[in-house]
Amino acid sequence: MSKQDESLRASGLTPTSNSRREFLKSAALGGLTLGAGVAGEPVAAAGAETPPEGWPMSQQWFPSRWGATDQAGASNLMTPAKVLEAAALMKTGKVYGLGRVYESGMPFFGTRGWNLKIPGPPFFGPVGRNKIIANEEYLCAEIGQVGTQFDGLAHIGVETKGPSDNSGKLYYNGLNAMEVHGPFGMKKLGIEHCKPFVTRAVLFDVKTLKGRNLTRGEAITVRDLKDALARQQMTESDFREGDVALIRCGWGDLWMVDNKRYYDGEPGVGLEACQWLIDKGVSLIAADNWGVEVLPPGDPSLSFPCHQLCLTMNGVYLFENLNLDGPANDGVFQAAFFFSPLPIKGATGSPGNPILIV
Numbered sequence: 001m002s003k004q005d006e007s008l009r010a011s012g013l014t015p016t017s018n019s020r021r022e023f024l025k026s027a028a029l030g031g032l033t034l035g036a037g038v039a040g041e042p043v044a045a046a047g048a049e050t051p052p053e054g055w056p057m058s059q060q061w062f063p064s065r066w067g068a069t070d071q072a073g074a075s076n077l078m079t080p081a082k083v084l085e086a087a088a089l090m091k092t093g094k095v096y097g098l099g100r101v102y103e104s105g106m107p108f109f110g111t112r113g114w115n116l117k118i119p120g121p122p123f124f125g126p127v128g129r130n131k132i133i134a135n136e137e138y139l140c141a142e143i144g145q146v147g148t149q150f151d152g153l154a155h156i157g158v159e160t161k162g163p164s165d166n167s168g169k170l171y172y173n174g175l176n177a178m179e180v181h182g183p184f185g186m187k188k189l190g191i192e193h194c195k196p197f198v199t200r201a202v203l204f205d206v207k208t209l210k211g212r213n214l215t216r217g218e219a220i221t222v223r224d225l226k227d228a229l230a231r232q233q234m235t236e237s238d239f240r241e242g243d244v245a246l247i248r249c250g251w252g253d254l255w256m257v258d259n260k261r262y263y264d265g266e267p268g269v270g271l272e273a274c275q276w277l278i279d280k281g282v283s284l285i286a287a288d289n290w291g292v293e294v295l296p297p298g299d300p301s302l303s304f305p306c307h308q309l310c311l312t313m314n315g316v317y318l319f320e321n322l323n324l325d326g327p328a329n330d331g332v333f334q335a336a337f338f339f340s341p342l343p344i345k346g347a348t349g350s351p352g353n354p355i356l357i358v
Contacts, residue, residue, distance in 0.1 A: 061313040062174030073315025074283040075195035077242035082199040086336035096326040099148040099353030107259040115140040144349025151318040154189035155348040156311045185346020192343040201244040201337035204228040205328045213250030214267030219294040222276045232333040241281025244337045248324040252288035268294040274306045286319035
């Protein structure tokens with residue numbers, strides 16, 4: 001048995017030679033399941049022996065393709081060649097900001113919040129013969145996990161040995177909680193390790209494909225993604241390794257209109273669609289909903305399975321609560337994508353305003 005297999009078995013996982021795509025069709029793993037619930041974080045299911053069909057993590061998923069010490073995940077796909085591909089798409093100079101406005105009234109997951117104060121005002125001055133005054137802000141918030149939010153690799157993991165054993169709480173690249181967790185910032189996999197994104201983005205306008213907004217719990221399939229490309233006069237070859245996938249399902253129409261309904265589940269990509277994008281070499285999946293994936297999932301015994309498939313297993317980043325109406329309404333389906341996460345040491349995510357330029 002290899003050292004990798006020994007490490008995996010010690011974590012309660014079982015290595016297998018099956019491909020991830022094959023595994024998504026038929027999975028079996030002893031002693032590891034997650035509880036259900038859209039509004040809750042993953043929790044261990046007591047007394048369970050075999051997880052539900054479709055569970056993606058019974059195979060060996062670490063070390064990463066970029067090496068056992070990697071902390072950057074799919075941002076490693078950001079190469080000079082991808083920058084030049086993106087630059088070639090800029091013809092008119094039109095810029096689309098894809099981020100939402102950060103404000104106290106925006107929808108929040110669970111008990112998260114946004115509390116901005118202006119001390120003073122003015123905070124400073126008047127000073128000097130010119131009587132200068134100045135203002136600044138104080139912000140208290142889950143800064144990387146509210147509003148338009150970019151999920152980092154320390155955001156999601158999997159529990160394999162029970163709640164009291166930190167050696168079995170695993171994250172990207174097989175790093176465990178003893179290596180990752182820290183009270184004043186994650187010791188590993190912090191967002192500062194993510195490389196800036198300068199690459200091509202491809203919009204999958206599923207809302208227009210369907211001729212309507214998708215509904216709560218409606219899964220976007222591989223067929224939907226392929227059909228969206230075809231409607232946009234594109235082919236699968238137009239989506240390349242290192243590209244960003246922008247998924248438009250119409251759920252963003254509820255933003256600041258019906259916040260309660262907005263967070264009561266959502267349409268989004270299903271497991272097989274996520275795997276298809278991963279197989280195509282996606283670096284980042286972004287959507288106009290709050291969790292990218294369909295919720296509740298097709299298998300109600302799973303909780304946020306696409307988050308684990310993307311972030312934990314493959315180092316593929318997720319970007320939530322984007323506004324994709326601008327490029328969709330203008331028929332912009334390929335564009336240069338720019339986003340650099342705030343390098344907050346030890347953070348699990350980042351706020352920000354990603355942009356497209358055509």
